Amino acid sequence: MPLTTLKSRRSLLIGQAGFSLVELIVAGTLMVGMLLAGGVFMYSGDNSKAGNLLAITTELGNAAARYNADTGLHPKYPSALFVKGYNTSTYTMEAQNATDAWRGPYISGLSSSSSATGDYPLTNHVSGATATFQTRTTDLPSGAVEGHKVRVGPLPQRVFLALLNACNGTSITSYSSAPTNHANGQKCINQSYATATNTGYVEYLYQVY
Numbered sequence: 001m002p003l004t005t006l007k008s009r010r011s012l013l014i015g016q017a018g019f020s021l022v023e024l025i026v027a028g029t030l031m032v033g034m035l036l037a038g039g040v041f042m043y044s045g046d047n048s049k050a051g052n053l054l055a056i057t058t059e060l061g062n063a064a065a066r067y068n069a070d071t072g073l074h075p076k077y078p079s080a081l082f083v084k085g086y087n088t089s090t091y092t093m094e095a096q097n098a099t100d101a102w103r104g105p106y107i108s109g110l111s112s113s114s115s116a117t118g119d120y121p122l123t124n125h126v127s128g129a130t131a132t133f134q135t136r137t138t139d140l141p142s143g144a145v146e147g148h149k150v151r152v153g154p155l156p157q158r159v160f161l162a163l164l165n166a167c168n169g170t171s172i173t174s175y176s177s178a179p180t181n182h183a184n185g186q187k188c189i190n191q192s193y194a195t196a197t198n199t200g201y202v203e204y205l206y207q208v209y
Contacts, residue, residue, distance in 0.1 A: 050162035052125050057150045061206025063106035071098040074148050078120040081106040093135050139181035144208040153201030160200040164188050
Protein backbone atom coordinates (compact mmCIF):
# COMPACT_ATOMS: atom_id res chain seq x y z
CA MET A 1 0.00 0.00 0.00
CA PRO A 2 1.46 3.40 -0.94
CA LEU A 3 2.79 5.54 1.90
CA THR A 4 0.51 8.45 0.98
CA THR A 5 -2.56 6.23 1.36
CA LEU A 6 -1.46 5.11 4.83
CA LYS A 7 -0.92 8.71 5.87
CA SER A 8 -4.37 9.67 4.60
CA ARG A 9 -6.03 6.83 6.53
CA ARG A 10 -4.05 7.70 9.67
CA SER A 11 -5.16 11.34 9.39
CA LEU A 12 -8.78 10.24 8.98
CA LEU A 13 -8.62 8.02 12.07
CA ILE A 14 -7.07 10.80 14.13
CA GLY A 15 -9.80 13.15 12.99
CA GLN A 16 -12.44 10.64 14.13
CA ALA A 17 -10.81 9.93 17.49
CA GLY A 18 -12.26 13.00 19.27
CA PHE A 19 -12.03 16.74 19.76
CA SER A 20 -8.81 18.64 20.06
CA LEU A 21 -7.98 20.49 23.29
CA VAL A 22 -8.70 23.83 21.63
CA GLU A 23 -12.12 22.62 20.48
CA LEU A 24 -12.99 21.41 23.98
CA ILE A 25 -11.97 24.75 25.49
CA VAL A 26 -14.07 26.65 22.97
CA ALA A 27 -17.08 24.39 23.57
CA GLY A 28 -16.72 24.72 27.35
CA THR A 29 -16.53 28.49 27.09
CA LEU A 30 -19.67 28.57 24.97
CA MET A 31 -21.55 26.36 27.43
CA VAL A 32 -20.62 28.58 30.38
CA GLY A 33 -21.63 31.62 28.39
CA MET A 34 -25.00 30.09 27.61
CA LEU A 35 -25.61 29.25 31.28
CA LEU A 36 -24.71 32.78 32.33
CA ALA A 37 -26.87 34.23 29.60
CA GLY A 38 -29.77 32.12 30.81
CA GLY A 39 -29.43 33.68 34.24
CA VAL A 40 -29.27 37.14 32.73
CA PHE A 41 -32.36 36.51 30.63
CA MET A 42 -34.22 35.22 33.68
CA TYR A 43 -33.28 38.30 35.68
CA SER A 44 -34.11 40.55 32.74
CA GLY A 45 -37.55 38.93 32.67
CA ASP A 46 -38.11 40.01 36.27
CA ASN A 47 -36.90 43.50 35.43
CA SER A 48 -39.23 43.61 32.44
CA LYS A 49 -42.20 42.63 34.60
CA ALA A 50 -41.20 45.22 37.19
CA GLY A 51 -40.87 47.88 34.49
CA ASN A 52 -44.35 47.12 33.18
CA LEU A 53 -45.81 47.15 36.69
CA LEU A 54 -44.12 50.44 37.49
CA ALA A 55 -45.46 52.03 34.30
CA ILE A 56 -49.01 50.92 35.11
CA THR A 57 -48.72 51.89 38.77
CA THR A 58 -47.35 55.32 37.89
CA GLU A 59 -50.14 55.92 35.38
CA LEU A 60 -52.79 54.86 37.89
CA GLY A 61 -51.29 57.29 40.40
CA ASN A 62 -51.10 60.11 37.86
CA ALA A 63 -54.68 59.45 36.79
CA ALA A 64 -55.85 59.52 40.41
CA ALA A 65 -54.05 62.85 40.88
CA ARG A 66 -55.80 64.27 37.79
CA TYR A 67 -59.08 62.95 39.15
CA ASN A 68 -58.36 64.76 42.42
CA ALA A 69 -57.57 67.99 40.58
CA ASP A 70 -61.01 67.89 38.93
CA THR A 71 -63.14 66.58 41.77
CA GLY A 72 -61.25 67.43 44.96
CA LEU A 73 -61.69 63.77 45.92
CA HIS A 74 -59.72 60.53 45.63
CA PRO A 75 -60.90 57.37 43.88
CA LYS A 76 -61.54 54.39 46.10
CA TYR A 77 -61.64 51.96 43.20
CA PRO A 78 -59.83 52.11 39.84
CA SER A 79 -63.20 51.87 38.05
CA ALA A 80 -63.92 55.47 39.10
CA LEU A 81 -61.20 56.59 36.68
CA PHE A 82 -62.88 54.93 33.70
CA VAL A 83 -66.65 55.09 34.19
CA LYS A 84 -68.58 58.21 35.17
CA GLY A 85 -71.35 56.12 36.68
CA TYR A 86 -68.90 54.73 39.22
CA ASN A 87 -68.41 58.05 40.99
CA THR A 88 -71.13 58.14 43.59
CA SER A 89 -70.17 58.26 47.26
CA THR A 90 -69.47 54.52 47.20
CA TYR A 91 -66.50 55.02 44.89
CA THR A 92 -64.51 57.80 46.57
CA MET A 93 -62.25 57.69 49.62
CA GLU A 94 -64.12 60.63 51.11
CA ALA A 95 -67.52 58.95 50.60
CA GLN A 96 -68.72 61.94 48.56
CA ASN A 97 -70.29 62.06 45.12
CA ALA A 98 -67.87 63.06 42.35
CA THR A 99 -70.17 62.54 39.37
CA ASP A 100 -70.83 66.20 38.52
CA ALA A 101 -67.15 67.18 38.60
CA TRP A 102 -65.91 64.08 36.76
CA ARG A 103 -64.07 64.90 33.51
CA GLY A 104 -62.70 61.47 32.65
CA PRO A 105 -61.85 58.94 31.60
CA TYR A 106 -58.52 59.68 33.23
CA ILE A 107 -56.54 56.86 31.65
CA SER A 108 -56.09 55.87 28.03
CA GLY A 109 -54.29 52.77 26.87
CA LEU A 110 -54.82 50.70 30.02
CA SER A 111 -57.41 48.01 30.62
CA SER A 112 -60.66 49.03 32.26
CA SER A 113 -61.58 45.44 33.08
CA SER A 114 -61.57 45.86 36.85
CA SER A 115 -64.96 45.33 38.45
CA ALA A 116 -66.95 48.27 39.80
CA THR A 117 -65.73 47.79 43.37
CA GLY A 118 -62.70 45.61 42.65
CA ASP A 119 -58.96 45.98 42.23
CA TYR A 120 -57.19 46.70 38.94
CA PRO A 121 -56.09 43.33 37.45
CA LEU A 122 -52.39 42.79 36.74
CA THR A 123 -52.57 39.07 35.99
CA ASN A 124 -51.25 39.61 32.45
CA HIS A 125 -47.96 40.61 34.06
CA VAL A 126 -47.88 38.64 37.33
CA SER A 127 -50.37 35.88 38.07
CA GLY A 128 -52.82 36.90 40.77
CA ALA A 129 -51.47 40.44 41.20
CA THR A 130 -53.73 43.47 41.40
CA ALA A 131 -53.48 47.21 42.04
CA THR A 132 -55.71 49.15 44.38
CA PHE A 133 -55.84 52.58 46.03
CA GLN A 134 -54.95 53.22 49.67
CA THR A 135 -55.04 56.19 52.03
CA ARG A 136 -52.36 56.34 54.75
CA THR A 137 -51.63 58.63 57.70
CA THR A 138 -48.40 56.91 58.81
CA ASP A 139 -45.03 56.03 57.23
CA LEU A 140 -45.14 59.26 55.20
CA PRO A 141 -42.46 61.84 54.34
CA SER A 142 -41.62 64.24 57.15
CA GLY A 143 -44.35 66.85 57.64
CA ALA A 144 -47.00 65.01 55.63
CA VAL A 145 -50.25 64.13 57.37
CA GLU A 146 -52.03 62.18 54.64
CA GLY A 147 -50.79 60.13 51.73
CA HIS A 148 -52.53 58.49 48.79
CA LYS A 149 -51.02 55.39 47.25
CA VAL A 150 -51.32 52.61 44.73
CA ARG A 151 -50.74 49.19 46.28
CA VAL A 152 -49.49 46.40 44.01
CA GLY A 153 -49.27 42.69 44.77
CA PRO A 154 -48.86 39.98 45.72
CA LEU A 155 -45.54 39.81 43.88
CA PRO A 156 -42.94 37.02 43.96
CA GLN A 157 -39.73 38.06 45.68
CA ARG A 158 -37.65 38.76 42.57
CA VAL A 159 -40.32 40.94 40.98
CA PHE A 160 -41.06 42.58 44.35
CA LEU A 161 -37.39 43.60 44.71
CA ALA A 162 -37.06 44.58 41.05
CA LEU A 163 -40.10 46.88 41.32
CA LEU A 164 -38.76 48.58 44.45
CA ASN A 165 -35.36 49.06 42.80
CA ALA A 166 -36.86 50.39 39.56
CA CYS A 167 -39.08 52.80 41.47
CA ASN A 168 -36.47 54.08 43.93
CA GLY A 169 -33.29 53.76 41.87
CA THR A 170 -31.80 51.33 44.39
CA SER A 171 -30.20 47.88 44.25
CA ILE A 172 -31.53 46.02 47.29
CA THR A 173 -31.27 42.23 47.18
CA SER A 174 -33.40 41.21 50.16
CA TYR A 175 -36.90 42.03 51.37
CA SER A 176 -35.40 42.76 54.80
CA SER A 177 -33.53 45.71 53.26
CA ALA A 178 -36.63 47.15 51.60
CA PRO A 179 -37.82 50.53 52.92
CA THR A 180 -40.99 50.42 54.99
CA ASN A 181 -41.67 54.17 55.05
CA HIS A 182 -41.18 57.25 52.87
CA ALA A 183 -39.10 59.20 55.40
CA ASN A 184 -36.07 59.40 53.11
CA GLY A 185 -37.96 60.32 49.97
CA GLN A 186 -38.63 56.83 48.64
CA LYS A 187 -41.47 56.71 46.15
CA CYS A 188 -42.14 53.00 46.73
CA ILE A 189 -42.01 50.98 49.94
CA ASN A 190 -42.52 47.46 51.24
CA GLN A 191 -46.10 47.51 52.51
CA SER A 192 -46.00 43.88 53.62
CA TYR A 193 -44.02 40.72 52.92
CA ALA A 194 -44.97 37.11 53.67
CA THR A 195 -41.94 34.89 54.21
CA ALA A 196 -44.13 31.78 54.11
CA THR A 197 -44.95 32.41 50.45
CA ASN A 198 -42.06 34.76 49.55
CA THR A 199 -44.49 37.30 48.16
CA GLY A 200 -44.96 40.94 48.98
CA TYR A 201 -46.93 44.12 48.35
CA VAL A 202 -45.40 47.38 47.14
CA GLU A 203 -46.99 50.76 47.78
CA TYR A 204 -46.41 53.67 45.39
CA LEU A 205 -46.96 57.15 46.85
CA TYR A 206 -48.62 59.44 44.32
CA GLN A 207 -49.89 62.32 46.46
CA VAL A 208 -49.28 63.73 49.95
CA TYR A 209 -50.69 66.52 52.08
